[in-house]
Amino acid sequence: MNKKVDYIIVGQGLAGSVLAYELLENKQTILVIDEEKENTSSRVAAGLCNPVVFKRLTKSWLVDEVLENAKSFYRQQEKLLGEQFYFDIPIYKLFVDEKEANFWRQKSNEPQLFDWINHKIEHPFNPTYxxxxxxxxxxxxxxxxxxxxxxxxxxxxxxxxxxxLGSTFDYNKIEFKENGVAWNGYEAKQIIFCEGYQSIHNPFFSWLPFKLTKGEVLTVQFENLKLDSAINKGVFVLPYNNNYKLGATYNWDELNEKTSEEGKEELLKKAGKFINDKIEIIEHKAGVRPTVLDRRPLIGVHPNHKQLCVFNGLGTKGVMLAPFFSQKLVNCLLNNAPLDKEIDINRFEN
Ligand SMILES: Cc1cc2nc3c(=O)[nH]c(=O)nc-3n(C[C@H](O)[C@H](O)[C@H](O)COP(=O)(O)OP(=O)(O)OC[C@H]3O[C@@H](n4cnc5c(N)ncnc54)[C@H](O)[C@@H]3O)c2cc1C
Structure with a gap:
């Protein structure tokens, strides 16, 4: 006899994990299936939550709603699991010229940015390094x-x-039932696919318009430089445990999890333009971000198979977006609340 759960979730990255917890909180039973790979987008990510887009100095999409929500979600996880996972940290933008510094000054006077950027221009770091x-x-x-x-x-x-369940999900084993779906000895109301970029291999959702981006990150140590804030000048440096994360690259052509010499050289070259110190590489990782053509999440129910759903397309901002949008999806699944047009996959149906 099949084992019954309310929902099967495929993928235990940020999307699948946050969604799993929201469903459990709503008293649903679940089975999460993941093939336990090392270099997934979620595991490689620096995990930064930056409330502003540095290039244009605008607010990050929906930041007023999503950031506080995300923080409270991860704080709840810390209580549940007895460890600290989320850390507050300022990110300093280092200006390339006077014009950029003036632009920051001007933007920091705009009321919608008061809560997100500090007005003051500082020189807080050791200029030797x-x-x-x-x-x-x-x-x-x-x-x-x-x-x-x-x-x-x-x-x-x-x-x-x-x-x-630590396993690769085999699509051929899906059996559609009158009021649900069966898979490999399990039966559920719906299967929710949270596969990140690997969704491109999913025969039911291969039509979703991803525009994937590979990213590489280094874990490094400096000989002399010590930082207790994150910094950004074309690349970011983030204090991380006793080392630093240096990232990230954006590559739209080589869509795999293999680290590359070019990726490493690009990061070191960009860092070398403003860091005057010896950099030791401790680790080098690569992953593929589930970025989307219109830069919005891909959430919703399959147009022809109501038993299949997707929660994906979190792009470059999974940490901030996952809690807010998993709540939207759960509300849709349990209470029939409509999804916003902007994120619903039915925006791509003909
Ligand atoms: C270099 C880099 C830096 C980044 N930095 C940041 C950052 O600073 N801040 C931020 O918010 N975001 C960042 N991101 C983006 C962030 O990683 C993503 O938004 C988010 O992690 C996507 O999560 P996901 O769960 O959708 O996908 P994934 O992390 O790809 O998770 C999908 C999971 O599904 C599993 N899976 C897929 N198919 C199957 C199958 N058929 N069977 C079983 N299991 C399967 C995979 O093994 C994986 O565990 C970064 C990404 C990269 C690559």
Whole structure:
């Protein structure tokens, strides 16, 4: 006899994990299936939550709604699992010239940015090791999630409650039933696919318009430079445990999880333009971000198979967006609340 659960979730990255917890909170039974790969987008990510887009100095999409929501979600996880995963940290933008510093000054007077960027231009770093002669200014309310740490702890939590299966999901084993779906000895109301970029291999959702982006990140140590804030000048440097994350690259052509010499050289070259210190590489990782043509999440129910759903397309901002949008999806599944047009996959139906 098939084992019954309310929902099967395929993928235990940020999307699948956050969604799993929201469903459990709503008293649903779940099975989460993941093939337990090392270099997934979620595990490779630096996990930064930056409330502003540095290039244009605009607010990050929906930041007023999503950031506080995300922080409270991860704080709740810390209580549940007894570890710290989320850390508040300012991100300093280092200006390349006077014009950029003036642009920051001007933008920081706009009321919609009061809560997110600090007005003051500072010179807070040791100039011997860090060139910031045009000054630097910081974000407010930014932070980062230690993604791999949280995902590993959350996986253990799922395993303890027999809600996790370490396996590759085989699409050929799906059996559609009158009021649900069966898969490999399990029966559920719906299967929710949270596969990140691997969704391109999913025969039911291969029509979704991803525009995937590979990213590479280095874990490094400096000989002399010490930082207790994150910095950004074309690349970011984030204090992380006792080392630093240096990232990230954006590559739309080579869509795989293999680290490359070019990726490493690009990061070191960009860092070398403002960091005057010896950099030791400790680790080098690559992943593929589930970025979408119109830069919006891909959420909703399959147009022809109501038993299949998707929660994907979190792009470059999974940490901030996942909690808010998983709540939207759960509300849709359990209470028939409509999804916003902007994120619903039916925006791509003919
Ligand atoms: C270099 C880099 C830096 C980044 N930095 C940041 C950052 O600072 N801040 C931020 O918010 N975001 C960042 N991101 C983006 C972030 O990683 C994504 O938004 C988010 O992690 C996507 O999560 P996901 O769960 O949708 O996908 P994934 O992380 O890809 O998770 C999908 C999961 O599904 C599993 N899976 C897929 N198919 C199957 C199958 N058939 N059977 C079983 N299991 C399957 C995979 O193994 C994986 O565990 C970064 C990404 C990269 C690559």
């Amino acid at each position: 860090l060139d910031h002669k045009f000054g630097a200014a910081k974000t407010l309310q930014s932070g980062y999630l230690q993604t791999a740490k949280w995902l590993s702890h959350f996986r253990e939590y799922l395993k303890k409650s027999n809600s996790f």
